[in-house]
Amino acid sequence: MRFYLATRFLFPRHFHLRIFTICFVAVHLPLLTFIASQAVIGEWEWQIFVPLLLATLAGTLAAIYALGALLAPIRQASAMLREVQDGKPVVDVPAGGRDLAGELLDSVGLAAIATNTRISQLRDAAERDVLTGLRNRRGFLDAAAHLRAGTRATLALVDIDFFKRINDIFGHDEGDMVLREFASRLTETMRRSDLVARWGGEEFAILIPGMGPRDARALIERLRTALHADPIGPNPEEPVTFSCGLAFLRGPEQIAVAMQRADKALYAAKRAGRDRIELDEARMLDA
Template identity: 40%
Template sequence: MLGFWTFLALSVLVELAYWGVTARSDVLMPSVLQLVIMLITQYGLTRLNKTLHEYVMIMSSTLLASVYIFSYDTDYLCFLLLLPILLTIYYLDTRKLLLAAFIALLPLQFYYWAGSALFAHTSPPLHEQLGTTIIFAFVAFISWATIRRGQALIQYSTKIHYTNQDLLVKTVLMDKLIKTDALTELYNHITFHEYLEHLIIQHEANDLSLQLALIDIDNFKLVNDQYGHRAGDAILRRVSEIIRTESGANDVAARYGGEEFAILLTDKMPEQSLALLEKLRVKIAAETHDLLDGKKVTISIGFSRYRPWEGKEVFFARTDAALYMAKKSGKNQIVHADEIDPHSGNAEAASTSA
């Protein structure tokens, strides 16, 4: 609409200048008619449903062009009727194109056949009329081809968009499969070590709080031997579910292997981490399992805080030594690595068992 109003304003300025020279009142009649058409169009756009707006614009552009054609005895103004046809390219709709072509040809043919009688215009020769009509048909065909090409490009772009979405979803799923354990849905062994290396770098660069807990289900081999691997898998899933729900939002929980789990604890003091682990231990020990005939399972936990510049291997070995001590000294408990004498035989044995 802005373009139409701008065109009307320029038209009024030209006609006012011409009126100032000739003092003919009828000079302003085309602009008055166009103003009426524009006001009706504006009213229709505000009142009618949005689905009809494009049809209103096509009709309006045809009427505006017709005003010029019948107001001035100039043949080339007939080509203004190409405006509604070209407008439909923007809409990318072949039905609107057919409508625009049909209603554009109506005033054109009326101008040729009745213009001389009703408006005292000189009708062009028949071959010029035929040539103009052919030009209109050719422009309509080019517009149709452009619209079809545009529709094809939109369909292709839409297809590519959804294909990319599918690939993104598949990539995310593949990434999840690579990084997680299928049975427990916790991070797997490889991903755990990736996070461990990254968090150690962050600790040494930014003094990030970092602790490690290694968790082992007590007597898990007996569970598999007495109740079968189906029951064993159910225990692994339930224990991992409790670990996942009890861990903090910034903690990294993983199934390290077999019945052993690992949690990298961040953003908390060691005392807070130990309290979380104790809550985890108590909750697991309190659960009964139908597949074990109502019996319970317990876990042993080795815990340590990262010491600056000790490295991944030493950090993991100290934690594993604490887990070894927890298993050896009665199970169903938490052992802090700082409580173990690093020169004792137990610690040495635990380190070598890792």
């Protein structure tokens, strides 16, 4: 490190130019020595000087190209580190050789992949509900923000009926089992393109792109029918049911408003006796 630190005054921001400068001096040392000796004796042997000069220039050009190529692993390693620092995924990780530069490239590549994997795991953990495995509220909003502008979609808010009674009578462990089973049934019913999340407590949010409220109602009605045919819950006499509110939207910028309208429709379903699906009528003409 001493020599490296001592030569920092040579192109402090360009390591490859520092190496080139040192090599340039070393390559030209024989030529400079020859010129000095000719000056001392006062004679010029052009038949020696010209080939020596041309050979030196050719060697210099070859050294410039070779140094640039040999420093490629270091440049690649530096680029990967910048991508990791910027939070970008490192996709193309070239294999290095068995020399020092290759080992550096391999080490940086492995570190970059491990860092990206860990960041992805942490991001996924931060956006997942631990109990159900669905997205949480943050994960739902982050994913919903990627909905293409102007895309027609339906937002559904689903709330398990009388869930507090399950917790009070049978305990929170049974309540957790109901949440997990309900989340599983919900995921099985919805399409792969639909965004399903646990919004909070016993409430779930669903974003159904490319589908209007009436078609979305038919889709969620399948879940309601399935729960009647194959009920879940600790009490066979009182199978788990749910209430749902639906609202139409176009594009991610309308999600907040659609959430409010779906919430109103949900409470309308509860006031109407629960175990039902209600549509927000305010935007039905737009759907």
